[in-house]
Each structure stands twice: as structure tokens, then as C-alpha cells.
Amino acid sequence: MALLVELLDHASRGSGRVVVALVAVGFILNILFWSTKYRTVSGSPVAGRKWWFEPLIFTRYRFLLNGWAVTRAGWDQYGDRIFTIARPDSTITVVPPRYLDELQNLPDTKLNGIQALAEDMGDEYSGISILKDTHLTFNVVRNKLTPKMPAIITPLLEELEDALKLELPDSKEWVAVDLGTIITRIVSRLTTRVWVGKELSRNDAWHTDNIRTTENIFITAILLRFVPPVLHPIVGALLPTRRRIRKGIQKVQSYLVPLIEKRRRRQAELGTVAEEEDDVLQWLMDGASEEESGAENLAERYVYSVIGSLYTVSGALTDCLFDLAEHAEHVEPLRQELRQVMAESGGKWERGTAAKLVKMDSFMKESLRTNAPSPFSQKRIVKEELRLSDGVKLPAGAYVCMIDQSAIGRGPDKFDGFRYAGMRQDPGFMTKYQYTSTDRDHLTFGHGRLACPGRFVASLEMKMVLAAMLERYEVSFHPSGKGGVRPQKIQLLELAFHNPATRVYLRQRTKE
Numbered sequence: 156m157a158l159l160v161e162l163l164d165h166a167s168r169g170s171g172r173v174v175v176a177l178v179a180v181g182f183i184l185n186i187l188f189w190s191t192k193y194r195t196v197s198g199s200p201v202a203g204r205k206w207w208f209e210p211l212i213f214t215r216y217r218f219l220l221n222g223w224a225v226t227r228a229g230w231d232q233y234g235d236r237i238f239t240i241a242r243p244d245s246t247i248t249v250v251p252p253r254y255l256d257e258l259q260n261l262p263d264t265k266l267n268g269i270q271a272l273a274e275d276m277g278d279e280y281s282g283i284s285i286l287k288d289t290h291l292t293f294n295v296v297r298n299k300l301t302p303k304m305p306a307i308i309t310p311l312l313e314e315l316e317d318a319l320k321l322e323l324p325d326s327k328e329w330v331a332v333d334l335g336t337i338i339t340r341i342v343s344r345l346t347t348r349v350w351v352g353k354e355l356s357r358n359d360a361w362h363t364d365n366i367r368t369t370e371n372i373f374i375t376a377i378l379l380r381f382v383p384p385v386l387h388p389i390v391g392a393l394l395p396t397r398r399r400i401r402k403g404i405q406k407v408q409s410y411l412v413p414l415i416e417k418r419r420r421r422q423a424e425l426g427t428v429a430e431e432e433d434d435v436l437q438w439l440m441d442g443a444s445e446e447e448s449g450a451e452n453l454a455e456r457y458v459y460s461v462i463g464s465l466y467t468v469s470g471a472l473t474d475c476l477f478d479l480a481e482h483a484e485h486v487e488p489l490r491q492e493l494r495q496v497m498a499e500s501g502g503k504w505e506r507g508t509a510a511k512l513v514k515m516d517s518f519m520k521e522s523l524r525t526n527a528p529s530p531f532s533q534k535r536i537v538k539e540e541l542r543l544s545d546g547v548k549l550p551a552g553a554y555v556c557m558i559d560q561s562a563i564g565r566g567p568d569k570f571d572g573f574r575y576a577g578m579r580q581d582p583g584f585m586t587k588y589q590y591t592s593t594d595r596d597h598l599t600f601g602h603g604r605l606a607c608p609g610r611f612v613a614s615l616e617m618k619m620v621l622a623a624m625l626e627r628y629e630v631s632f633h634p635s636g637k638g639g640v641r642p643q644k645i646q647l648l649e650l651a652f653h654n655p656a657t658r659v660y661l662r663q664r665t666k667e
């Protein structure tokens with residue numbers, strides 16, 4: 156945590172020794188050892204290059220410090236054609252959204268999504284390469300967890316109740332809190348409950364170990380992006396975070412390996428899976444290939460698989476709560492909808508409750524539209540040369556992606572939390588504008604064959620947490636409960652983080 160906070164804190168001030176030193180070292184190494192991992196479409200223009208003769212090294216480091224602005228400039232200048240983004244570690248290719256339909260469902264042998272994800276996230280140096288060449292987690296989340304959503308409502312609510320008591324302030328006065336960290340811990344508990352059960356969801360050390368390991372994976376991935384790929388074996392070997400990841404994995408294995416072995420022994424005795432063990436870990440165990448099924452391998456796989464669930468949901472939830480604080484006019488209508496929906500089910504959260512929270516769904520979608528975690532979507536490695544419908548060729552070995560237009564502010568300017576609720580009143584658009592729906596203008600969950608399989612669970616968990624927060628707390632950026640300024644996110648490369656120094660004020664509501 157300390158290293159992440161340090162890195163982000165320095166980055167947020169735009170100077171600081173850490174970022175300046177890293178940029179300087181990366182810059183020199185890049186001049187000396189430049190190499191690129193990915194091929195590009197010949198003749199495609201480079202986004203953010205100030206003059207045609209500007210050495211590309213400057214464009215690369217402009218992207219590192221100002222990636223969102225470079226992407227925006229690329230979109231504005233070349234949006235409807237193929238262009239490239241020069242990252243410090245490689246050059247990637249941006250294809251326009253008109254190719255979405257023909258690219259979205261191509262098989263892994265032609266366009267590989269998990270390879271692009273792994274290579275962006277530090278590959279073998281962070282250890283995430285263990286996920287390459289397998290769809291185990293994807294299949295488990297899509298085919299097992301999502302259909303089981305009605306069954307996880309009760310355990311999630313029980314876990315949430317306990318987590319709120321532990322993590323949130325018990326005060327009727329305004330109290331300053333680090334909401335991002337609190338929400339990460341709450342989401343870690345919810346995720347653990349659904350993935351491995353109650354024994355670990357109530358284990359504080361488990362959450363700390365998991366969260367720290369995930370942070371070290373992120374830091375390793377980010378730091379490697381500062382230097383050219385030819386140096387990754389050397390820099391990767393020297394990074395202290397890499398050793399910390401190994402230690403973290405060993406800790407997670409020390410919890411999960413005995414659990415997996417215990418389950419296997421019990422299942423051998425009973426000849427069946429106990430009801431309380433019907434969870435994500437069990438489905439991973441059941442679906443694993445021979446090579447994946449060793450207890451240590453499964454435990455390691457768990458760490459990398461859960462990242463997609465933990466950080467995305469906690470980031471999106473924190474944004475929703477910040478949006479509630481900033482656009483407080485939405486709070487009462489959201490509470491009113493919640494009261495009405497809960498009254499219809501006698502105060503109980505039922506199978507259909509989440510779907511009835513149309514205003515909340517809309518608020519979450521608007522929050523995701525205006526706070527997308529990255530301007531890029533549909534990231535893929537081209538495995539064999541592709542000829543597109545208009546004759547353009549994407550070479551094998553290219554990294555291609557699309558721009559999520561809303562992420563770079565090319566959607567409506569104003570935040571309107573009920574925009575999508577309004578659009579859904581037209582019966583033709585009832586489902587098109589749900590939080591979990593994806594299309595060319597809403598790519599934050601991806602789109603097509605590989606679209607995020609966990610978005611339905613994400614939506615359910617987020618609605619539960621938001622409902623609890625609306626019922627029990629007021630949120631503000633100012634200790635008086637009014638006004639205050641929402642801090643800017645920290646942007647580095649194509650990533651955006653909450654500033655860890657951000658404090659939000661919470662106050663318990665008096666019961667209605």
C-alpha cells in the first residue's frame with residue numbers, strides 16, 4: 156500500500172522524486188534500448204505527436220504523463236481511421252468503432268483478449284501470465300456464477316451487514332474517511348464470501364494479504380510500462396514488488412491450499428459437494444484442466460482472477476458515492492425509489508429487487524460513463540493477419556484496441572444521473588440502456604464474445620452497497636455537509652486512480 160500511495164501521491168502532485176526519477180530512468184533506457192513488442196499498420200499516424208519530425212521518444216513520455224489527453228487528441232484528429240499510440244513500452248494500434256461488429260466475435264486464434272490483458276498487467280513479471288491460454292475464470296463467472304445470482308443474494312446481504320458495521324464510522328457527526336480504502340475492504344469481503352466462503356470473508360488478515368498482493372501486481376505492471384520490453388527481464392527481476400507478489404501468493408496459498416485439500420477429501424468421502432461449498436472456488440476446482448487443478452496452481456490462479464472483480468467494482472462504487480456527494484440533487488429521488496421498491500417486497504431484498512431499481516441503475520451507468528477506468532476497450536493481440544472488410548490489413552503481432560468515446564468526454568457534457576432511466580421509458584429501449592448493456596457507445600465492459608462476464612454480479616453488489624449507504628449515511632466533500640470540491644483523479648498512462656489523499660465526510664442518518 157505504501158508504495159502505491161507514494162507513487163500515486165507523487166504522481167498527483169505532478170512532480171516528486173519517485174515519478175521524476177522513474178520517468179528520467181525510463182527515458183534514458185528508452186533512448187539506449189528502444190524496442191517494440193507490437194507491429195503496427197504501416198503508415199498509420201501517431202496520436203499526440205506535436206510535429207511530424209518530433210522524435211517518438213517525446214511522444215511516448217507525453218503519453219505516460221498525459222495519456223488521456225493524447226488519446227483524446229488522437230480521437231479528435233483521426234477518430235475515423237486507424238492510428239497508433241506511442242506508449243513508453245510499445246506502440247499500439249487504435250481501430251475505429253465502425254470495425255466493432257466484424258471484430259467483436261473473432262476467436263482467440265485470430266484476436267486474443269486475455270493475452271493483451273496479461274501483457275498490459277506485467278505478464279510473467281507480475282505472474283498474471285498464468286491466466287493466458289485459458290478461459291477457466293471467464294467460463295466459471297459466465298456459466299456458473301451469473302446463473303446462480305439469486306442464490307448469492309442472502310449471503311451477500313449478510314456479509315454486507317457485517318462489513319458495514321466493521322468498516323464504517325458509527326457516528327451521527329460528520330467524520331472524514333478514506334472512502335476508497337473502506338469500499339475496497341467491503342468489496343473484498345463480498346467477493347470473498349461468494350468466491351471462497353464465510354471462513355475467509357471474516358478473516359481480516361486474508362483481506363489485507365489479498366489487497367496488498369493485488370496492489371503489488373498493479374505496481375509491477377505500471378512500472379514495467381515505463382521501460383522498453385527488451386529491458387523487462389532485467390527491470391522485472393530487480394523490482395521489489397515482484398518479490399512481494401511471490402510472498403503474497405505464498406500467503407494466499409497458505410489459506411487456500413488446505414481449504415482445497417480439505418474439500419477434496421470431504422468430497423471423496425461424501426461423493427458429493429456440500430451445499431456451503433457450492434461457490435466460485437469449487438467451480439474453479441471442477442472446471443480446471445489437469446494442469447490447472449493442483450491446489451497451489453488453483454490458489455495462485457485465484458489471486459489473478461479475483462483482481463477483475465475486486466478493483467473494478469470498488470473503483471466504480473467509490474465513483475458512484477463521489478457522484479452522490481457531488482450531485483446531491485439525486486439523493487432524495489434515489490431514496491424514494493428505494494423506499495418504494497422495498498415496500499413492494501415487504502422490506503426484503505428479493506430476486507427481482509435489483510432490476511426494479513431503475514433510477515439507481517441509471518445513476519450507476521451515468522457514473523460509469525463519466526468515470527471510465529480507461530479510455531481503451533476491446534484490447535486484443537492479433538494472432539494471424541486479418542483483412543478487414545474495407546481491405547485494411549491488421550498484421551499478426553499487432554496490439555489493437557478501440558476508444559471508449561464516453562471515457563474521453565465525447566458523450567454529453569452534463570452529469571445526469573437519470574439520463575438512462577428516462578431513455579428506458581421508451582419500451583424499445585428498456586434493456587438497451589441498462590447498467591450491464593454494452594454497445595458501440597458504452598464499451599466500459601467491452602462488447603461481444605469477450606464482454607465482461609462479471610458485470611451482472613458487479614451490478615448486483617453495487618446496488619446492494621449503494622442502497623445500504625443511501626439508507627444509512629449522508630456523503631459529502633465538506634464537513635458542513637454542503638459544497639466541497641471533488642478531487643481530480645490521477646491519470647498515468649491510460650489509467651485513472653482515485654487520489655489516495657481524498658477524504659470524504661460521512662454522517663449516519665437518523666432512522667426514518
Ligand code: HEM
Nearest residue numbers: 268292293463464467468471599600601605606607609613
Ligand atoms: C464495474 C465493474 C467491472 C468492470 C468495469 C469490468 C470490466 C471488464 C472489461 C473491460 C473486461 C474485458 C472485456 C474485453 O476484453 O472485451 C472484463 C473482463 C472480465 N471481467 Fe470484468 N469488469 C467488472 C466487474 C467484474 C466482476 C465483478 C467480475 C467477476 C465476478 C469480473 C470478471 C471478469 C472476467 C472473468 C473477465 C474476462 C477476463 C478474460 O478474458 O479471461 N468483472 N471486465
